[in-house]
Amino acid sequence: MPITRPANHEPLIRNDDAMRYRPLGKTGLLVSALSFGCMRLSEDQDLNTSLIARAIELGVNYFETTRWYCQGQCQQRTAPGLVGRSAGVIVSGKAGIQVDTTAYGFRKEIERQLDILGLTHFKFFQVGWFGWDRVAHLLKSGGVLEALRQAQAEGLIHYTGFTGHDTPENFTRIIETGLFDSITVPYNLINRVYEPTIRRAGELGVGVVAMCPVAGGALACDSPALQDALGMDLPTAEMALRFVLANPAVSTACSGMSTLAQLEQNAPTVKAFDPSGPALFESMCEGLERLREGLGQRLCTACRYCLPCAQGVDIPRHLELYRHWRAFGLTDAARQGLRGIPSANHLARCNGCGECEKKCPNAIPVREQLKELATLG
Numbered sequence: 001m002p003i004t005r006p007a008n009h010e011p012l013i014r015n016d017d018a019m020r021y022r023p024l025g026k027t028g029l030l031v032s033a034l035s036f037g038c039m040r041l042s043e044d045q046d047l048n049t050s051l052i053a054r055a056i057e058l059g060v061n062y063f064e065t066t067r068w069y070c071q072g073q074c075q076q077r078t079a080p081g082l083v084g085r086s087a088g089v090i091v092s093g094k095a096g097i098q099v100d101t102t103a104y105g106f107r108k109e110i111e112r113q114l115d116i117l118g119l120t121h122f123k124f125f126q127v128g129w130f131g132w133d134r135v136a137h138l139l140k141s142g143g144v145l146e147a148l149r150q151a152q153a154e155g156l157i158h159y160t161g162f163t164g165h166d167t168p169e170n171f172t173r174i175i176e177t178g179l180f181d182s183i184t185v186p187y188n189l190i191n192r193v194y195e196p197t198i199r200r201a202g203e204l205g206v207g208v209v210a211m212c213p214v215a216g217g218a219l220a221c222d223s224p225a226l227q228d229a230l231g232m233d234l235p236t237a238e239m240a241l242r243f244v245l246a247n248p249a250v251s252t253a254c255s256g257m258s259t260l261a262q263l264e265q266n267a268p269t270v271k272a273f274d275p276s277g278p279a280l281f282e283s284m285c286e287g288l289e290r291l292r293e294g295l296g297q298r299l300c301t302a303c304r305y306c307l308p309c310a311q312g313v314d315i316p317r318h319l320e321l322y323r324h325w326r327a328f329g330l331t332d333a334a335r336q337g338l339r340g341i342p343s344a345n346h347l348a349r350c351n352g353c354g355e356c357e358k359k360c361p362n363a364i365p366v367r368e369q370l371k372e373l374a375t376l377g
Ligand code: SF4
Pocket: 299, 300, 301, 302, 303, 304, 305, 306, 307, 315, 316, 319, 359, 360, 361, 362, 363, 364, 366
């Protein structure tokens, strides 16, 4: 595919009447505090096109895509909304790497994603599904880093980031290599696992894209417990966005929006919120800690040592729902989550053998919590 030499240096769009902007690490880019995760775009293409267009109108200037979202249709669903509007907008592409991924293959993947999106260049390209065990494959001679650096030299890519599901410690090690300009990690009121990594990214000037700020919709439900803990009389989704953006190391909250209503709710929330300094974030964290302590130490940490369960029960997922329910008062979200668990992994299969409890380093009374969760129906 012939790729014309990119015009890479147009400034990012901004609309200060409708949006706030924050530095994206040391890149010099000012990214919209609300960014758009394109992984939830639907089959309704008219809606997708309107959503992208309206987001840009509201000053959103970061869109995250990859070929692997939306059953392989994410970038096709994003592209029409970008037509005539992509100048000054970051559209990030993403691809994973395997043991045998070569610089040539990765370059072809970058070009393929540009082609689908109808773009001349990526202001950001991310190495996806990445972890410490893949660093050697990234760095090897003829490997992916060579493709990234070559594409940067040609202006086909401006900046690079990574994302994945490795441990916080390993993600911190990757940040400390200095190889990447940004990290993208899940982060929200009820999932603060990567908070130490985010803090370190802030110290090193690495941009932080916080995914799942409303926990995939779980934080759209009412939670008086969270309102009490945070001292805010606001809808949970609004508190959730405020929490993420109160963290000074976060560059942008990347929300996977699929309706105009979500966009029209989130953009004004972000615009209205001015965290002004770390004090608010610290007091929100203290409130969340009090909430946790109130429940004692009997909450699953998702370490997965109890697996496999001979009956196929997905224990960590159930206990995550238990935590949402008991610690955060997200009863409806927990009930919906329970209904979404496939029958092969559902707590209904538990025969009470107790093997999981023998393996659990945190002495979680798994059977008792499963039994309690079952009462949600
Ligand atoms: S071993 Fe215990 S803490 Fe770890 S996932 Fe299982 S129940 Fe949770």
